[in-house]
Amino acid sequence: MATISAQSVQKSFDSLEVLSRLDLEIQDCEFVSILGPSGCGKTTLLRTVAGLEKATSGQILLDGQPVTGPRPDLTLVFQNFRLLPWRTVEANVGYGLRLRGVPKAEARERVQQKIDMVGLRGYEKKYPYQLSGGMQQRVGLARALAIDPKYLLMDEPFGALDAQTRELMQEELLSIWADSPKTVMFVTHSIDEAIVLSDRVVVMEAKPGRIVDDIRIPFERPRSAVDIRTDPVFAELRQHMWGLLRHEDRPVAAGGAPGE
Amino acid sequence: MSDVPDRRTVLLARIGFGLLVVGLWWALSAMLGSLFLASPADVVSSAARVLGTGEFFDYLLPSLKILAIGAALGLLVGIPVGLLIGRSKRLYWLTEAPINIFYSTPLVALIPFLLVIIGFNDTTKIFIVWLFTVLPALINTASGVRTVDRDLVELSHSFCAGEWALWRDILIPTAVPGIITGVRVGFIHALTGVVLADFYAGASGLGYMIMRYSNRFDVATALVPVLFLALVGAVSIVVLKGVQRRIAPWQVVS
Ligand SMILES: Nc1ncnc2c1ncn2[C@@H]1O[C@H](COP(=O)(O)OP(=O)(O)O)[C@@H](O)[C@H]1O
Ligand SMILES: [Mg+2]
Secondary structure, eight states, X not given: OOOEEEEEEEEEETTEEEEEEEEEEEOTTOEEEEEOOTTSSHHHHHHHHTTSSOOSEEEEEETTEEOOSOOTXXXXXXXXXXXXXXXXXXXXXXXXXXXXXXXXXXXXXXXXXXXXXXTOTTOTTOOGGGSOHHHHHHHHHHHHHHTOOSEEEEESTTTTSOHHHHXXXXXXXHHHHHHSOOEEEEEESOHHHHHHHOSEEEEEETTXXXXXXXXXXXXXXXXXXXXXXXXXXHHHHHHHHHHHHHTSSSOOXXXXXXXX | OTTSOOHHHHHHHHHHHHHHHHHHXXXXXXXXXXXXXXXXXXXXXXXXXXXXXXXXXXXXXXXXHHHHHHHHHHHHHHHHHHHHHHHOHHHHHHHHHHHHHHHHSOGGGGHHHHHHHHOSSHHHHHHHHHHHHHHHHHHHHHHHXXXXXXXXXXXHHHTTXXXXXXXXXXXXXXXXXXXXXXXXXXXXXXXXXXXXXXXXHOSSHHHHHHHHHHHTTOHHHHHHHHHHHHHHHHHHHHHHHHHHHHHOTTSOOO
């Protein structure tokens, strides 16, 4: 079982309260998006679940066990990519597999498969500095997917992509998740993206960061993003979320582009 | 990189500069007379003579031996210690002041003491070269490691990498440019160290050759090892830049 349970998690940096007594339950193999304006604590929440940040009070349980630090069955896709500049695309994607001692031949196969999946075939031998931001972001995603973690945490993983690639990647993620379901926390700025991908969308507000709504997304799986976007329920959900986020001081993009 | 001139321009500029230097040298030697400054032609014929008789190699080999051992030991100690000091904040703060004081002390000043303590022998010469190499290697390596991207250290942590994997994947690659700079600067200092060691501890080596022929007012022959050392230094810089371009293509120094 891969469940995530945040129990009145409070996080402060000095006197700044970033997360305020936050409760959240995520079921095994559930896909939950976190939606909210910049600075509401989405990254901090993910980092706390990933064991990179310690909650000031309260706790996070993964499958009933308190989080005390990073664990091998959980990967966090960082908002700022964090590729190794001295490694090729191939080696970057294989980074986690190498650390876990996966045999070379198997690792090579899995790396190639993930590279194909994120649409970077032909770029295997390139270095990060030779890639666009969007391509680097996809390398980071492929690196996380390659180790096939039980918990996958993604921090605006499509933020640097153009609208078209972004939709392609959403479709890819849907099919990856259908093939090998995992427990997912997916941070995004985009209402559409959250609805298309998730079982639930958690909406946050800032100052201090807290959850203001938790919305179940009723679409059947397997899904097609295109079908969902034309469904009248989609428009309703979108309207509802838009209303929730509207009175935040920083507007959130309703479409594909992030508000940054 | 558009502000970097292309290779042909660079090559032409270098040849031009070289010719200018030789031209000036020639003019100056003509003005001062060969007692003070030998002309390029005199130096070339002296070089041909000492190379032909094999005399040059009698001076070169002892120096090469001392250079090789002293510089190798200097790098062997300087690089690993630099890595450790660069990695540990506490170690860095502890050692920063003494290292800087030591580094800014003119090491030449220590040579007479070393000779008294260790003796007028090759061990002292090797130690002098070691001293000249170890600090630049250490300092440059340490500052190389210290440029590490905290985000990448955290990435490695988030993938549950151990300390060894952190070194292999993050710290060493980060330090490569610093290490290469350390080797380059260390080697250049080692060349100085060899000559100084010969000056003080005498009796053999290229430094001794310089002294000997200067004392006989044979400036042309004395300049042969000087030019040779300059050439070795220049070649080492070019080679190490090539090495850096090969093993650290993500960070090419111009
Ligand atoms: N390490 C830190 N030290 C101090 N303040 C931080 C730190 N990390 C985040 N913050 C602050 O916490 C708030 C939430 O940040 P973050 O979690 O990155 O928000 P989001 O990802 O939703 O944009 C911001 O005001 C940010 O400045
Ligand atoms: Mg963020």
